[in-house]
Amino acid sequence: MRVGWWRVLQALAAAALVTGVVGAVVLGPDSRFVSGPHAIDTDVSAVVTQPGVLTWKNLQVEVLAEVPANKPVFVGLGNSVDVMSYLDSTRRLEVTGFGTPWSPETGLIDGNPAAPAAPTALDWWIDGQGGLGGAAIDTRLPDETVSVAIVSVGEANLRGLEVSIAYGLHGGFARSLGLIAAGAAIIALVQLLLVRTDEEDVVYVVVDEDGTEREISADELDELGEYEVVEETVVEDAPVEQEPR
Amino acid sequence: MRRLPMLAGALAAALALSACAVPRERAAEDLRPAKLAVAPSEVDDVVAKYREVRSAAVDALDAKPLSTVETGPVLAVDTGMFEVAELLEREEFALDGPFTVESTMLPRFDSYPLWFVALVRDEETGRRQLQVYERTTAADPWLLTATPELAGDTPLPEMRRVGDATRRVGPDDGEGMVTAPRSALQGLASALDEPEAEEAAAWAEDPFVVQMRETATQNADLEGSDFAQSWAADEQIYALRTADGGALVFGTLLRQDTFDVDAGLRVTWPEESPQRAFWPDGVVGRGSLRYYHQVLVRVPPAGSDEPAATLGTFGGVVGSAGQ
Numbered sequence: 177m178r179v180g181w182w183r184v185l186q187a188l189a190a191a192a193l194v195t196g197v198v199g200a201v202v203l204g205p206d207s208r209f210v211s212g213p214h215a216i217d218t219d220v221s222a223v224v225t226q227p228g229v230l231t232w233k234n235l236q237v238e239v240l241a242e243v244p245a246n247k248p249v250f251v252g253l254g255n256s257v258d259v260m261s262y263l264d265s266t267r268r269l270e271v272t273g274f275g276t277p278w279s280p281e282t283g284l285i286d287g288n289p290a291a292p293a294a295p296t297a298l299d300w301w302i303d304g305q306g307g308l309g310g311a312a313i314d315t316r317l318p319d320e321t322v323s324v325a326i327v328s329v330g331e332a333n334l335r336g337l338e339v340s341i342a343y344g345l346h347g348g349f350a351r352s353l354g355l356i357a358a359g360a361a362i363i364a365l366v367q368l369l370l371v372r373t374d375e376e377d378v379v380y381v382v383v384d385e386d387g388t389e390r391e392i393s394a395d396e397l398d399e400l401g402e403y404e405v406v407e408e409t410v411v412e413d414a415p416v417e418q419e420p421r
Numbered sequence: 422m423r424r425l426p427m428l429a430g431a432l433a434a435a436l437a438l439s440a441c442a443v444p445r446e447r448a449a450e451d452l453r454p455a456k457l458a459v460a461p462s463e464v465d466d467v468v469a470k471y472r473e474v475r476s477a478a479v480d481a482l483d484a485k486p487l488s489t490v491e492t493g494p495v496l497a498v499d500t501g502m503f504e505v506a507e508l509l510e511r512e513e514f515a516l517d518g519p520f521t522v523e524s525t526m527l528p529r530f531d532s533y534p535l536w537f538v539a540l541v542r543d544e545e546t547g548r549r550q551l552q553v554y555e556r557t558t559a560a561d562p563w564l565l566t567a568t569p570e571l572a573g574d575t576p577l578p579e580m581r582r583v584g585d586a587t588r589r590v591g592p593d594d595g596e597g598m599v600t601a602p603r604s605a606l607q608g609l610a611s612a613l614d615e616p617e618a619e620e621a622a623a624w625a626e627d628p629f630v631v632q633m634r635e636t637a638t639q640n641a642d643l644e645g646s647d648f649a650q651s652w653a654a655d656e657q658i659y660a661l662r663t664a665d666g667g668a669l670v671f672g673t674l675l676r677q678d679t680f681d682v683d684a685g686l687r688v689t690w691p692e693e694s695p696q697r698a699f700w701p702d703g704v705v706g707r708g709s710l711r712y713y714h715q716v717l718v719r720v721p722p723a724g725s726d727e728p729a730a731t732l733g734t735f736g737g738v739v740g741s742a743g744q
Contacts, residue, residue: 228452235444256454261533261559293560300559319447321454345444 179370186366193359199345199352208344211277213242216337221290221328222268223282223337227256229274233319238342240312241326245336248329250295251311252304259323262298266291276343295327314342457527457586458537458556459563464525467554467563468539476517482507492555492564493657494673494713497739501695505738508698519544524577526661529586533558536566536659538587538671540577551577551717551733553659553671567659567671569717569733572628577732578719579664588662590670598667598720602660605720605729606672613674614652629716629731633676640678646688646704647681655713666722669732676712676736680704680743699741708743712736 202209216223241251252259266287273281296306302322303315306329328334345351380397381389383406397403459467474490484503487496526538536555542548553567571577581588595601600608612624613633624630641648655673662668682688682704689703690696700708714736721727 227454231446231452232444233447255456257456257530257532257535258559260454264558291560292558298559317444320456321447321452 182366182370186363189359189362189366192355193363196352196355196359200349200356203344203348203352205349207348208236208238208342209277210340210342212340213338214278214340216269216334216339218269218337219333219335220267220269220284221333222263222266222325223271223334224259224263224268224325225271225274225323227260227321227323229271230317230322230324233317235317236314236344237317238312238314238344239324240310240340242310242338243334243336246309247332248306248308249311249334250304250306250327250329251313252295252301252325252327253313253315253322254301254325256321256323258300259325263291263325278341290331291327294329296329453531455529455531457529458535459527461525461527461585464537464539465522468520468522468541468552471565472517472520479517489562490565493566494655494715495565495568498713498735498737501738501740505695505698508701509693523549526580526587527585528589528661538661550735566657567673567715569671569715569735571733575732578667578669581662581664590660590662590668592658592660597723599723599725599729600720602658602668602670602672602720605670605718606654606658606674606716608729609716609718609731610652610654610674623728627730629734643680643688645683645686649679651677667725668720670718670720672716672718674714674716676714677709678712679707679709681707695738699738704743706743709741710738711740713739
């Protein structure tokens with residue numbers, strides 16, 4: 177029974193090791209998985225994910241938006257209440273559904289050709305970055321309903337937009353290595369312990385007719401022929417107690 | 422065999438560390454858009470910006486900058502106050518210096534407009550205002566829309582909170598209360614508009630009502646003119662649920678005082694009065710002044726013996742007609 181529990185622990189350690197190996201292979205040393213660039217054929221001034229499209233939390237996401245001719249562009253992540261209010265009156269491409277790594281469903285919403293204010297002037301973005309010809313954010317999705325928006329700045333639109341997305345787990349590669357190390361170490365330790373248990377010494381004690389006990393060897397036991405096993409005791413490793421001085 | 426729990430613990434620790442902040446999907450019921458009106462840490466910044474602009478406007482004796490931090494009745498009252506001060510060559514502006522945000526009431530919203538309430542104490546005067554800041558859209562700034570001043574040491578009731586958010590009450594939602602917020606404000610306006618009406622009796626002892634009636638009586642006693650006064654409640658209402666099931670209601674009352682001066686007479690007012698500022702040469706024929714009075718009304722829960730009452734007010738002249 178005890179050996180059984182050791183085997184269960186060993187199996188769990190093996191599972192942890194396999195998980196670590198898979199994590200390390202998928203994420204790589206930079207702890208992320210990249211998809212793109214993907215061209216988005218649009219002439220609107222904003223692309224935004226609808227509330228509820230981004231369903232994950234704690235996922236490390238990098239969004240890179242690139243536009244030709246050094247046009248100014250902004251990428252931001254914000255609470256959906258803020259983002260949808262900001263772009264409510266703007267002609268935009270709304271991402272209504274999304275499957276990883278890249279399978280967006282979109283719908284065109286009519287409105288004003290430009291956003292009502294420069295995105296860089298707003299204070300509620302959780303993360304946002306503007307740039308000429310491209311902009312990127314690298315952020316962890318929070319535990320709230322959020323939207324990602326790509327917004328052209330000024331008179332420009334998003335014609336020629338290309339988007340790249342990277343998914344990751346912050347410190348994922350290091351954690352995977354940790355799992356591999358812990359799993360491998362525990363498997364090895366358990367194996368060593370089990371081998372030692374198999375090599376335990378067996379001591380035979382015979383009780384004579386007059387009741388005296390004496391230790392005999394395995395050969396002497398064989399020479400006895402028939403005998404009755406009165407008691408079988410397994411002595412576990414116990415700490416050696418020292419007499420107080 | 423004591424090694425077994427030790428090794429199992431080591432494995433569990435490794436798994437737990439790896440699982441920290443592991444990405445996972447949020448529950449479907451949590452995907453609805455929602456947010457606290459403003460992060461608690463940002464309230465001080467909003468109030469500080471307001472104070473900064475107000476202070477600059479006071480220094481320049483120019484109300485124009487206030488339009489970037491105030492709106493609605495607050496802006497109208499402050500603009501009127503600046504106008505009166507300029508006409509009377511007075512400089513009496515308080516509540517523009519150091520301040521302390523004593524507490525906040527932050528409702529949760531699923532769409533704009535957003536608003537929140539901050540209890541602000543002026544450090545020089547000790548006066549306390551319950552200020553309502555509103556953001557109409559995500560592209561707009563926070564603007565002060567109501568700022569009733571609490572009378573003396575008036576205690577505020579405990580608010581009903583859900584997590585870190587204060588519960589809102591719809592203007593027409595009277596559930597669990599003696600009356601809905603809008604009805605309470607309309608009742609107050611009616612009590613001032615028609616003091617003799619039966620419904621006005623419930624407000625007879627209210628300090629704000631008493632003060633307004635005294636002012637109306639003084640104006641009515643003015644010789645050589647007929648005085649008429651009318652009251653109405655504005656549509657804009659903010660209401661929050663109190664812990665006992667009642668509500669704190671922020672609203673604005675519109676008041677108009679009209680003077681019909683007897684033929685051949687000219688009526689003039691004392692030096693420091695708002696009437697003197699708008700009509701320095703007095704009134705011949707008909708003149709009227711319009712006021713906004715912002716009120717903070719405590720609506721008791723259903724079954725309470727207490728009547729609705731005003732806890733704070735803020736108001737002043739916002740316009741005139743006639744000469």
